[in-house]
Amino acid sequence: MGIKGKLEVEVDIKCHGDIFHELFSSKPHHVSNITPSKIHGCDVHHGEFGKPGSIIFWNYTLDGKKCVAKELVEAIDEKNKLVRFKIIEGDLLNEFNSFTIIVQVIPKDQITAVMWAIEFEKKHDEGHYPTRVMDFCVEVTRDIEAHHLKA
Numbered sequence: 332m333g334i335k336g337k338l339e340v341e342v343d344i345k346c347h348g349d350i351f352h353e354l355f356s357s358k359p360h361h362v363s364n365i366t367p368s369k370i371h372g373c374d375v376h377h378g379e380f381g382k383p384g385s386i387i388f389w390n391y392t393l394d395g396k397k398c399v400a401k402e403l404v405e406a407i408d409e410k411n412k413l414v415r416f417k418i419i420e421g422d423l424l425n426e427f428n429s430f431t432i433i434v435q436v437i438p439k440d441q442i443t444a445v446m447w448a449i450e451f452e453k454k455h456d457e458g459h460y461p462t463r464v465m466d467f468c469v470e471v472t473r474d475i476e477a478h479h480l481k482a
């Protein structure tokens with residue numbers, strides 16, 4: 332089997348964290364309005380937005396390549412402001428046997444942080460680690476922050 336691993340980053344943000352949690356837990360389709368050059372669309376294919384067990388479909392561009400990601404919303408934890416997305420179809424599964432993205436809002440004393448974690452299993456030992464996807468998640472975070480700071 333491939334190499335299993337986890338990448339985790341924390342991004343300190345200036346806008347209120349609840350905006351992030353609500354966005355990724357129940358309004359992921361709004362992300363494409365905020366950063367259309369990265370995220371072109373997000374539709375729900377099964378169930379409904381905001382419900383664990385729902386399946387959502389992203390169209391996005393990463394490193395200039397148009398990609399798709401079909402994700403199972405595995406968990407929405409309102410108390411811990413955490414959402415877990417398991418990729419079940421799409422470009423990422425060409426390189427990874429499994430790929431799960433976790434986004435969590437962490438209120439700290441004066442500021443709020445958005446924690447992104449990627450749990451993965453590489454298909455091939457010589458394959459890349461998902462650092463570009465993590466960059467993408469951070470860039471999307473900055474776009475959302477900028478959008479809400481000017482609003």
Ligand SMILES: CC[C@@H](C)C[C@@H](CC)C(C)C
Nearest residue numbers: 389391400416432468471
């Ligand atoms: C790289 C896959 C994208 C579609 C992940 C999205 C969060 C689950 C994106 C909005 C960061």
